[in-house]
Amino acid sequence: MSRRAVNRTLLALVGLVLLAGGALVLLGGLDAYRHLGITPPGWWPLTSPDQPVLSTASRTRWTDRGWWWPVAIAVPALVVVGCLWWLFSQLRRGGPAGVELPSPTASGGSHFALRVRSRAVEEAIETETVALPDVERVTTKVTGAARRPQVHTAVRIAPGADTAALVAAYRTGPVEHARHSLGLAELPAQLRLRGGKARKERSRKKAPRVR
CATH class of the missing domain: 1.20.5 (Single alpha-helices involved in coiled-coils or other helix-helix interfaces)
Structure with missing residues (x-):
């Protein structure tokens, strides 16, 4: 699960808890149950404005x-x-928030600051890499500086995969396409291969840095 998904899940859970707690305090403080003619069960918290959040029995139990x-x-x-x-x-942050693109100089000598979000670059590389043969799962991270980014990709491969062909396809495919799209002279990349679950022992292979 990505950091963004974890953050959204945690924030949603915390928000629901705070919303439920605030609703209970509001209903009890406004004496809404009596005005609405509702009789809550005996264990229900904050049923009237005079009731404390935690009763003496609850605090000393x-x-x-x-x-x-x-x-x-x-x-x-x-x-x-x-x-x-x-x-x-x-x-x-483990890497730059965005990748700075080479931008032409406008009239008057001013420069335009063009950036692409690092997550957009990561998603593009992941989408193209997972479509390669024998690839089961992909995780990509952009590191380095905004002007000199680097790409680190971890790939889980199927048993019996042709690792040499996969490294070549990764270099000439996702990495080269990202480099060309970003307008960079070079895009250093590192690929880590991990064996699939079908193997009794997972093997990890670290390929040399590709450009």
């Missing part, structure tokens, strides 16, 4: 247990650490 305070401290700490890890992972 397990305080006499030896495991209560370690759990009460460890769970919020893990939540905070997880949130900080997720935040720092978003701030850390």
Whole structure:
């Protein structure tokens, strides 16, 4: 699963939890159940404006247990650490946000700043690479600087695949097409091959840098 998909899933779950919690607080604070003539079950939280978020019984139910305070401290700490890890992972970039394209000089000597999103380049290479023979799965990452990008591709191949032919097809196909489309003089690329699941032992082969 890509980082974008994970982020969207996590944000959707957090949003649903916050929405549900906010709705419960709002309904209880506005005394909506009494105005609507609805009788919630006894375990339902926040049924009236005078009811606390956590009752005394709920707050003191397990305080006499030896495991209560370690759990009460460890769970919020893990939540905070997880949130900080997720935040720092978003701030850390493994590559440039975009690839800078060579642009002609306009009249007056000014330059146009043209960029293509790195993810668009990655998706184009992945789409073309996965269509090659004996390729089961592809993951591509653009690294380096915006003006001198590099491509790293990991490919899971089918058992008995012709690796030499695959490396040649990758170099002359997806990489060359991306280089030509971006207008770059060269596009260094690295290809990692991994054996399919049908093999008892996965073999990894690292091809030399191709241009």
